[in-house]
Amino acid sequence: MPELPEVETTRRGIAPHLTDARINGVIIREPRLRWPIPHELPTLLKGRKILSVSRRGKYLLIGFHHGTLLIHLGMSGSLRILNADTPPQKHDHFDLRLSGGQCLRLRDPRRFGAVVWTGEKPEQHPLLASLGPEPLSESFSGAYLHGLGKSRRTAIKNLIMDSRVVVGVGNIYASEALFRAGIHPMRASYRISATRYEMLASAIQSVLCAAIEQGGTTLRDFQREDGNPGYFAQSLQVYGRSGEHCPQCGDTIRSLVIGQRNSFYCPQCQR
DNA sequence: AGTGCGGCCTGTCCGC
DNA sequence: TGCGGACAGGCCGCAC
Structure with a gap:
């Protein structure tokens, strides 16, 4: 959850x-x-x-x-x-x-x-x-991510979901941030430029902030402390939407399994 | 050191 | 209606 x-x-x-x-x-x-x-x-x-x-x-x-x-x-x-x-x-x-x-x-x-x-x-x-930095803190940035990612061969989605790299990014927000940054989830971490890492760090921060403002994402059973759901599910652009149209280009959203986790992306917008 | 995966649990949904 | 299997928002700990 x-x-x-x-x-x-x-x-x-x-x-x-x-x-x-x-x-x-x-x-x-x-x-x-x-x-x-x-x-x-x-x-x-x-x-x-x-x-x-x-x-x-x-x-x-x-x-x-x-x-x-x-x-x-x-x-x-x-x-x-x-x-x-x-x-x-x-x-x-x-x-x-x-x-x-x-x-x-x-x-x-x-x-x-x-x-x-x-x-x-x-x-x-x-x-x-051994936890990495908070994504919404000063110590997290594109330069920081690039510094770690430039020597790593793993898929970028695995990198940003690694809690030693940065905490708090789970399966939903990893897909969403990579979509917003235009980066294919399978792309090898070392094959991403410093500029694109800046976009990715910004996307992680903005998607997490937006979700917090909406009280989180309720897919099935997430409950807030007062029993109410979170409302960010309606703002998800790709997560859980394979077969639907990409909100940016209209191409069909697809899914694939990376690190045993289902991942959603637009093959047109994300390279 | 970095990487990939098995395993921990229950509930739900889907196809047969 | 029942049953088996796949899958689900996380992540430790192990083998290579």
């Missing part, structure tokens, strides 16, 4: 409810996510105050004085803010109960998500330590 815009949408939705709240209780209904939810989490968090809700790539970071809770939504995860007495439904694996009667509830049918505790500085945690 969630790429950077969906995680950021979730962060903005939950942050006002969580910040400065205290943890009343922690409920683990199903610990078997990507890694087991630590069973000592209730003891660790009870009575503690939430200081901050931030994001690194697709990880949400809930900050406490004595450590950080990392939450990843995997493919199918979503977080809701509910009254604590709302009955849990299937796949509601984890609750953070807050002072004041609300709770943060994690639902994740496929269980590819994760809830991880770290008592160290979160940026030093192994899951975060």
Whole structure:
């Protein structure tokens, strides 16, 4: 489900409810996510105050004085803010109960998500330590991408989906950004000019920003923290549209599999 | 070092 | 109506 815009949408939705709240209780209904939810989490968090809700790539970071809770939504995860007495439904694996009667509830049918505790500085945690720059930060640019890509043989779509290169670009936005930049998703990274890398970096930033403004993309089951969908799906130009006409040239949009992921492109507009 | 892929899960949809 | 298979927004960890 969630790429950077969906995680950021979730962060903005939950942050006002969580910040400065205290943890009343922690409920683990199903610990078997990507890694087991630590069973000592209730003891660790009870009575503690939430200081901050931030994001690194697709990880949400809930900050406490004595450590950080990392939450990843995997493919199918979503977080809701509910009254604590709302009955849990299937796949509601984890609750953070807050002072004041609300709770943060994690639902994740496929269980590819994760809830991880770290008592160290979160940026030093192994899951975060080797992540590349945030695409919407100063440190991300065409020059940066070109510097990495000029010696890489892999398809450009694989490069921009590699979280060590840049975080947050998943399968949807990779296709969309490459379309906007006019670059074929299979093109070898080293065969792209510095100028075109500038266009690609700009396209990644503009598509992610636009998606955040629309509250993310809901294809099937992405839910915002209040239960509403995101509206960026209507702005997707190529993703999921094979057989339809390209919005720029009218040619037929096609798909192919790159790195085991379906990819969508216009053979006329993207070279 | 860089690259490609298997595997982790459940739900849904499609063709038979 | 049932069943098998393919596929789905991510990404770790391994083999080469």
